[in-house]
Amino acid sequence: MGRIIGIDLGTTNSCVAVLEAGEPVVIHNQEGGRTTPSMVSWNADGDVIVGAASKRQMVTNPARTVFGAKRLIGRKLTDPDVQRVLPFMPYKVVPARNGDAWVSIDGQPRSPQEISAHILAKMRRVAEDYVGETISEAVITVPAYFDDVQRQATKDAGAIAGLQVRAILNEPTAAALAYGVQHRADQRVAVFDLGGGTFDISILAIENGVFEVLATSGDTTLGGDDFDRALIDLLATEFQQAHAIDLRADAVALQRLKEAAEQAKIELSSSMNTDVNLPFIAIGPAGPMHLTRTLSRGELERACKDLLARLDAPCQTALEGARCTAADIDQVLLVGGMTRMPAVQDRVIQIFKKHPHKAVNPDESVAMGAAVHSGIIGGELQEVVLLDVTPHDLGVKTAGDRMSVIIPANTSIPTRERKVFATTEDNQTFVAIEVHQGPSSQASKNRRLGRFVLGDLKVGPRGATRVEVAFSLDADGILHVDATEVGTGRAASVTIEAASGLSGDEVARLGERLR
Numbered sequence: 367m368g369r370i371i372g373i374d375l376g377t378t379n380s381c382v383a384v385l386e387a388g389e390p391v392v393i394h395n396q397e398g399g400r401t402t403p404s405m406v407s408w409n410a411d412g413d414v415i416v417g418a419a420s421k422r423q424m425v426t427n428p429a430r431t432v433f434g435a436k437r438l439i440g441r442k443l444t445d446p447d448v449q450r451v452l453p454f455m456p457y458k459v460v461p462a463r464n465g466d467a468w469v470s471i472d473g474q475p476r477s478p479q480e481i482s483a484h485i486l487a488k489m490r491r492v493a494e495d496y497v498g499e500t501i502s503e504a505v506i507t508v509p510a511y512f513d514d515v516q517r518q519a520t521k522d523a524g525a526i527a528g529l530q531v532r533a534i535l536n537e538p539t540a541a542a543l544a545y546g547v548q549h550r551a552d553q554r555v556a557v558f559d560l561g562g563g564t565f566d567i568s569i570l571a572i573e574n575g576v577f578e579v580l581a582t583s584g585d586t587t588l589g590g591d592d593f594d595r596a597l598i599d600l601l602a603t604e605f606q607q608a609h610a611i612d613l614r615a616d617a618v619a620l621q622r623l624k625e626a627a628e629q630a631k632i633e634l635s636s637s638m639n640t641d642v643n644l645p646f647i648a649i650g651p652a653g654p655m656h657l658t659r660t661l662s663r664g665e666l667e668r669a670c671k672d673l674l675a676r677l678d679a680p681c682q683t684a685l686e687g688a689r690c691t692a693a694d695i696d697q698v699l700l701v702g703g704m705t706r707m708p709a710v711q712d713r714v715i716q717i718f719k720k721h722p723h724k725a726v727n728p729d730e731s732v733a734m735g736a737a738v739h740s741g742i743i744g745g746e747l748q749e750v751v752l753l754d755v756t757p758h759d760l761g762v763k764t765a766g767d768r769m770s771v772i773i774p775a776n777t778s779i780p781t782r783e784r785k786v787f788a789t790t791e792d793n794q795t796f797v798a799i800e801v802h803q804g805p806s807s808q809a810s811k812n813r814r815l816g817r818f819v820l821g822d823l824k825v826g827p828r829g830a831t832r833v834e835v836a837f838s839l840d841a842d843g844i845l846h847v848d849a850t851e852v853g854t855g856r857a858a859s860v861t862i863e864a865a866s867g868l869s870g871d872e873v874a875r876l877g878e879r880l881r
């Protein structure tokens with residue numbers, strides 16, 4: 367059996383690690399970096415550039431440079447979360463046949479799965495250079511709060527990159543694994559993970575090598591990009607008020623503003639003031655215009671006040687789900703680059719009433735945990751056991767748009783639950799069931815995963831034919847459905863009309879194109 371690599375496929379940066387002599391090791395990329403920008407661009411000749419090289423040419427090639435593909439993966443273009451980030455994307459996002467948010471490069475639509483596959487393929491090459499052998503298997507991490515469609519789409523990205531995805535692992539769980547294999551004492555840990563695009567919070571109990579996730583919660587629409595956007599808005603609105611020019615309407619100016627905003631945010635983590643200096647940012651009636659301004663940490667924090675406030679609710683939900691209070695938590699681990707912001711750390715102290723653990727590297731612990739998980743799967747780390755949970759309620763839509771929950775949030779996975787459905791009309795040969803995932807009691811407010819049609823039913827009066835449907839959530843948090851007719855035990859056929867995703871053929875075709 368070949369080696370299994372662990373990949374943290376981040377919104378902003380990605381990282382790859384392998385297990386060596388039972389220890390996770392982060393691998394340097396060809397440019398010497400321990401993390402690689404999650405950026406993919408196409409040059410004028412149509413060649414693909416990934417990582418640091420892509421980031422370097424972003425300002426001169428904004429329309430063909432894709433960042434933040436993780437914000438789009440497994441989502442519809444009409445999704446409010448996608449709509450919210452679109453004005454800040456210098457590249458074009460278009461609807462796919464099924465309404466998914468795809469990226470258009472020189473008029474050619476490309477799925478976020480394909481874009482992510484380029485990043486995964488790069489991480490794979492980085493690992494292959496290091497270990498000196500071909501790699502075909504990986505553990506890939508996703509935000510704990512990713513739903514079924516986003517997980518499946520990430521798995522497809524792995525397949526396009528020529529990787530058999532042995533597991534989809536939740537990022538906070540990965541960070542806890544990396545920490546826990548080095549700190550073996552029994553304890554209760556909260557993993558607070560604020561990255562470029564998403565916020566996750568998980569509570570775990572570590573006992574005798576068993577890592578049990580007790581609860582997980584989060585917000586897939588809250589991350590560092592939002593903090594950057596708050597600063598972009600502050601700077602652009604001021605500029606607009608002074609000069610009646612909206613810098614956000616110009617792709618190149620917006621790109622420069624985005625870079626400057628992120629840079630200023632990062633600098634304000636270690637300094638109280640920083641200078642934003644953008645010469646020749648626009649052309650006005652009187653010639654070139656410049657944006658020059660000193661920004662203080664206080665201004666940043668005020669601009670991000672609402673975003674910081676949004677960190678509280680998911681933490682409280684997770685504590686309630688784990689049936690514990692802040693006082694029961696022994697350690698708080700910080701993951702994700704955004705946890706370096708002092709105001710974020712202050713919020714953590716306020717919520718958990720203790721200082722976070724400092725020894726984990728927020729940029730690398732997720733990939734290291736993925737490598738640890740590869741050791742569990744491969745049998746190298748036999749003394750470690752992982753029990754994870756599903757983050758969302760999973761259920762079906764019933765009369766009056768009600769959400770009938772079949773697998774509640776925070777149920778240990780893998781799991782299997784059953785529900786019986788009956789025909790509602792005479793001589794009905796099929797039953798259609800709409801599956802939703804999410805916290806609302808109103809089904810339509812939750813994510814619609816798809817419609818399952820159970821066919822080949824025995825004809826009879828209404829209510830006489832009943833079908834038992836089994837929902838199985840695998841260890842990756844991905845749903846499988848099967849059905850049998852009650853009484854006869856005959857299998858009903860299940861056709862899944864997926865709400866999103868690529869077909870098997872499309873994945874194979876894209877995979878060939880990538881190689």
Ligand code: AMP
Nearest residue numbers: 378379561562590632635702703704706
């Ligand atoms: P990740 O997805 O974990 O790579 O997190 C990336 C996010 O962390 C981006 O939004 C970065 O701008 C942000 N970030 C990285 N370093 C810092 C820092 N020192 N202070 C504030 N934010 C940071």
